[in-house]
Amino acid sequence: MDKILIASDIHGSAYYCERLCERIAEEKPERIILLGDILYHGPRNDLPRDYDPKKIIDMLNPLKDYFLCVRGNCDTEVDQMVLDFPIMAEYAVFLLGDETVYATHGHHAGEAAPPPHRPGDILLCGHTHIPACTWHEDFLYMNPGSTSIPKNESRHSYMVWEKGDFYWKDVTDGSTYHKRQKNIRTLRERIKAEAANAAKQ
Secondary structure (H helix, E strand, C coil), X not given: CCEEEEXXXXXXXXXXXXXXXXXXXXXXXXXXXXXXXXXXXXXXXXXXXXXXXXXXXXXXXXXHHXXXXXXXXXXXXXXXXXXXXXXXXXXXXXXXXXXXXXXXXXXXXXXXXXXXXXXXXXXXXXXXXXXXXXXXXXXEEEECCCCCCCCCCCCCEEEEEECCEEEEEECCCCCEEEEECCHHHHXXXXXXXXXXXXXXX
């Protein structure tokens, strides 16, 4: 794959789901990763703009062949009944180029409690509604933020991976506000080398 789009935490906002669909049409990704919390706003959140889960169903189901999804803490079996693509997986593991990515919503395994991983792997989560790109001792934590209910004064956002580079973009207009270039591969190789050296000692 040359290009994928990553989004999370739509939480029932028809307005921001429509903006996301506009960006999908512009970006033309080969696959779309949804990191959970699609239809329901959740008891801890205020209602997002134009809260209308039924409209979201109509917008997303035609794109069913593009989606790879994981379950958020607000996603239920009832949601799965009305969506034409699987949303109930707890996690997904896949390769982007030569990077191993562990994708999960983040309410169980997450930045503070990562799943088992190899040095230099990427942990991709939603849940916090805060965009992030943070190196830890032996893994890289990434979060696209929320399309509809951003927190900590962050943007309504999504991510794009294209030919090894990661971009964080504003869902309202598609503008890029952060980029992580291919030098993550160099950092990954350094982490792996340090881990190998530590194992020899």
